[in-house]
Amino acid sequence: MFLVDARITGKRLVARDMYVITMHAPPIASTVLPGQFVNIGWSPGPMLRRPFSVYRVDGERIEIVLKAVGVGTAQLLSMTQGDRVSCLGPLGHGFEFGAGPRSAVLVSGGLGVASMTLAARQAASLGIRVTWVHGARTKEDLCSESDGDDLIWATDDGSKGVKGTAVAAAPDADLVLACGPNRMLAAVAARWPEAQVAVETYMGCGTGVCLGCAVPLKRGGYDRACREGPVYRASDIDWATLPSHLSYAATP
Ligand SMILES: Cc1cc2nc3c(=O)[nH]c(=O)nc-3n(C[C@H](O)[C@H](O)[C@H](O)COP(=O)(O)OP(=O)(O)OC[C@H]3O[C@@H](n4cnc5c(N)ncnc54)[C@H](O)[C@@H]3O)c2cc1C
Ligand code: FES
Known part of the structure; x- marks a missing residue:
């Protein structure tokens, strides 16, 4: 650091x-x-x-x-x-690429592109075929810089790409990485429990000291998003308790 x-x-x-x-x-x-x-x-x-x-x-x-x-x-x-x-x-603790995935799907909502570009490059450098599914409310809200071997757009109003959510538009893959509003990530968890998701919390110190970034866990207790996270296995998070209004990655 x-x-x-x-x-x-x-x-x-x-x-x-x-x-x-x-x-x-x-x-x-x-x-x-x-x-x-x-x-x-x-x-x-x-x-x-x-x-x-x-x-x-x-x-x-x-x-x-x-x-x-x-x-x-x-x-x-x-x-x-x-x-x-x-x-x-x-x-923080970022995405893991493990041994041997041949395909990856990256699912981003709105400003969720923020943690996807480095992930796309790393996956590509490991020889993993990348499909990037990027969603937003309208075509004006889609980040123009998304890339990957295959790029799928999704908009709520159907003004570009698939009409509907990025989660619904995404194909299956060996590895699923996602970043977006917490309610989108909860949908990712329901479809792919093993997905890795970058969650949103309030933060203070960013270094594990203040406990201001608590993430509720399914097994009970809390983790610190700034140290153990912000990337988690989707099924490890208690989505019902994590604030879903936090939506830096959403389009308002
Ligand atoms: C690990 C991590 C990575 C992030 N990466 C990005 C990023 O790449 N791009 C980006 O635009 N934002 C990102 N955020 C969110 C960003 O940090 C907040 O939007 C920002 O701190 C708000 O500051 P502010 O002073 O503008 O808002 P404030 O004036 O403090 O608050 C304005 C509004 O934003 C909400 N808010 C405050 N903090 C957060 C938060 N952490 N998450 C969501 N909503 C918040 C408040 O509830 C309030 O409604 C990230 C957050 C985390 C935890
Ligand atoms: S932000 Fe202070 S412990 Fe995580």
């Missing part, structure tokens, strides 16, 4: 109100694994850092993808090239 004084180097629009921010953070760029995140703070800014999945790595730079949903994300999006943020990471 590194604490980096990271310079913002760019910002681009990838869907309606959805931006990718690029920042120079060499030690994080060289060590981050698919599904891990960074906890970002800045001054003047909110008291608590804000967690974001690492979306892409480009040389010594990392990218995050976000929309303005509150004070912190609005401030981050108002920053310009040359501004600096304090970036702590990489954090």
Whole structure:
């Protein structure tokens, strides 16, 4: 884990109100694994850092993808090239690719693309055939940068791709990885209990100390999303108790 004084180097629009921010953070760029995140703070800014999945790595730079949903994300999006943020990471336990899967389906809803790009690249580098199913409310809300051997779009209103949810549109595969609103992940768990899902929680420290990121488990008790997660086996989570209103990955 590194604490980096990271310079913002760019910002681009990838869907309606959805931006990718690029920042120079060499030690994080060289060590981050698919599904891990960074906890970002800045001054003047909110008291608590804000967690974001690492979306892409480009040389010594990392990218995050976000929309303005509150004070912190609005401030981050108002920053310009040359501004600096304090970036702590990489954090958390990411996706595992195990031995021998031949096919993977990546299911992302809205901003859930955030943890999928690194996963798609890692799977491809291991010779796994990747089908990426990306869903959103309308075609304007679909991230334009999704890729994979096969790409399936799904929209609630049918304006692009399959009409309906990304979960319904997804084929079966040896490995299923998903990121999106918690209610979408609960549907993933019902269809593929062995899927790996990146869950949403509130977070504080991001390093396992404050217990602010509790994830309720089926076997009883709680895990810390920032340490044992944010990626879990879908069937391990008590979906009835995990807040389903948390939806950074949803389109509002
Ligand atoms: C591991 C992890 C990875 C994440 N990756 C991304 C990402 O790649 N892109 C992205 O846009 N967002 C991501 N989020 C969510 C993001 O951290 C929150 O949206 C952000 O902290 C909100 O900050 P804010 O100051 O703008 O909102 P606030 O002003 O604090 O709150 C505004 C609204 O957002 C809700 N909110 C606050 N925190 C969260 C949260 N953690 N999850 C969902 N809703 C929240 C509040 O309930 C409130 O309704 C991630 C969260 C986690 C835990
Ligand atoms: S955010 Fe503090 S323990 Fe997880």
